[in-house]
Amino acid sequence: MTLSYSTDIVVFGGGVAGLWLLNRLRSEGYGAILFESDSLGCGQTVASQGIIHGGLKYALKGSLKGSANVLANMPARWRNCLLGGPKGNSDINLSGVQIVSDHYYMWSDAGLRSKLKAFLGSKSLSGRVRAVPKSEYPSFFGNTPADGKLYQLPDFVIDSSSLIEVLAGQQPEGIYHADPSGINFLRNGSGSITGVLINIANKLISIATQRIIFCAGEGNQALIEKAKLRNPHSQVRPLNMVYVKKRKLPPIFMHYIGGDLSLTPRLTITSHQDKLGINTWYLGGELAESGVGKDAAEQIEAAKKLTFSVFPWINFNDATWGCFPINRAEANINNNYRPDDVSLIEENNVLVAWPTKLTLTPLLADKTIETLNAAGVPVLNQGHPADLDKFFTRPGIAKAPWS
Numbered sequence: 001m002t003l004s005y006s007t008d009i010v011v012f013g014g015g016v017a018g019l020w021l022l023n024r025l026r027s028e029g030y031g032a033i034l035f036e037s038d039s040l041g042c043g044q045t046v047a048s049q050g051i052i053h054g055g056l057k058y059a060l061k062g063s064l065k066g067s068a069n070v071l072a073n074m075p076a077r078w079r080n081c082l083l084g085g086p087k088g089n090s091d092i093n094l095s096g097v098q099i100v101s102d103h104y105y106m107w108s109d110a111g112l113r114s115k116l117k118a119f120l121g122s123k124s125l126s127g128r129v130r131a132v133p134k135s136e137y138p139s140f141f142g143n144t145p146a147d148g149k150l151y152q153l154p155d156f157v158i159d160s161s162s163l164i165e166v167l168a169g170q171q172p173e174g175i176y177h178a179d180p181s182g183i184n185f186l187r188n189g190s191g192s193i194t195g196v197l198i199n200i201a202n203k204l205i206s207i208a209t210q211r212i213i214f215c216a217g218e219g220n221q222a223l224i225e226k227a228k229l230r231n232p233h234s235q236v237r238p239l240n241m242v243y244v245k246k247r248k249l250p251p252i253f254m255h256y257i258g259g260d261l262s263l264t265p266r267l268t269i270t271s272h273q274d275k276l277g278i279n280t281w282y283l284g285g286e287l288a289e290s291g292v293g294k295d296a297a298e299q300i301e302a303a304k305k306l307t308f309s310v311f312p313w314i315n316f317n318d319a320t321w322g323c324f325p326i327n328r329a330e331a332n333i334n335n336n337y338r339p340d341d342v343s344l345i346e347e348n349n350v351l352v353a354w355p356t357k358l359t360l361t362p363l364l365a366d367k368t369i370e371t372l373n374a375a376g377v378p379v380l381n382q383g384h385p386a387d388l389d390k391f392f393t394r395p396g397i398a399k400a401p402w403s
């Protein structure tokens with residue numbers, strides 16, 4: 001026997017994109033439910049460095065167009081959410097989310113190249129970047145007479161696990177765990193998808209819906225294949241992220257720009273505490289990109305060599321080092337390069353969504369709501385089908401991989 005229910009929208013994936021969207025859909029009045037295959041945030045979101053970018057990292061590569069332009073207003077928008085001040089329906093109250101650093105820095109060593117110096121000091125960036133005088137250097141420089149130049153960016157850093165907790169906590173109902181192998185899609189005579197059919201504990205649950213939204217990060221590819229969609233194409237860009245833990249490591253939040261020609265940060269560092277309260281540096285940037293394919297011993301050796309040379313005044317004795325591979329998952333719209341913006345691709349009543357950056361998630365939700373409005377998708381259902389609570393459990397919240 002098949003048990004039949006209906007809702008306006010079904011979302012797949014409980015990372016930042018899916019949970020943010022669930023909040024926005026419900027504040028627009030839509031009946032919506034979300035299915036997560038593992039734990040909430042467990043893909044990229046809790047592994048992210050939590051930097052709310054203002055785009056200057058990308059501006060280093062050229063002009064203030066593309067990503068740099070799209071990201072420029074995001075720190076202010078997020079700060080408004082973090083202060084609990086949603087304006088109208090278009091934002092979310094994030095007042096419980098932990099800000100781990102109110103500032104993010106960019107540091108270039110003594111070999112600072114004139115191009116970078118001219119760019120960061122340029123008129124087009126005035127008001128967005130501040131050259132920090134030595135007397136105001138943050139405490140992680142200790143008493144060292146660190147050479148080079150330090151800039152304070154508009155970027156700041158949040159704890160992405162607490163973001164997931166807040167987004168999920170605001171929706172106590174209708175977030176369900178579901179095994180992807182038990183999920184199929186229902187179609188009408190013209191091939192458009194009209195619902196979801198889920199096989200759980202020897203029961204068949206049919207959920208009719210107006211739209212389905214895939215927000216499953218790397219899992220979008222398998223969903224695209226299952227739904228037999230032809231237009232959305234996904235890509236992954238791998239990283240080999242490193243962490244180092246030691247009780248007395250000073251917290252540090254900084255892109256370190258080396259003296260090479262690429263102007264890609266050689267190290268992108270954020271600081272966190274693991275579950276035992278031990279200070280943890282989380283290291284990305286060029287170190288993580290060039291570490292792809294290296295085994296753990298090689299990657300940790302490369303990380304040690306770089307960090308020891310960049311921070312000679314910091315004592316790493318007795319520190320614990322680790323690394324892990326993780327993929328960034330995005331739409332493939334630009335020949336495997338990172339898209340400049342969010343991606344939302346519609347086909348057969350399915351919207352496939354990638355935020356590209358955690359920072360851009362509010363724009364992804366705006367775009368989704370605009371797309372639903374433009375298609376005239378009405379609000380037909382209130383809340384969620386409460387009967388579903390009998391069949392599905394609520395997923396837990398993921399832990400950061402370095403924790």
Ligand SMILES: Cc1cc2nc3c(=O)[nH]c(=O)nc-3n(C[C@H](O)[C@H](O)[C@H](O)COP(=O)(O)OP(=O)(O)OC[C@H]3O[C@@H](n4cnc5c(N)ncnc54)[C@H](O)[C@@H]3O)c2cc1C
Binds near residue numbers: 012014180360
């Ligand atoms: C190491 C790293 C560092 C990063 N740092 C930053 C940063 O500092 N700032 C920034 O702006 N961006 C950063 N990013 C990018 C950012 O993390 C991602 O753009 C963002 O988290 C993607 O969110 P998402 O919800 O789309 O995907 P994910 O977070 O990957 O979530 C997808 C969810 O879908 C679930 N799922 C998968 N398959 C299915 C299925 N079939 N059914 C149901 N659920 C499914 C997964 O279990 C997961 O919970 C970073 C990314 C990485 C990898």
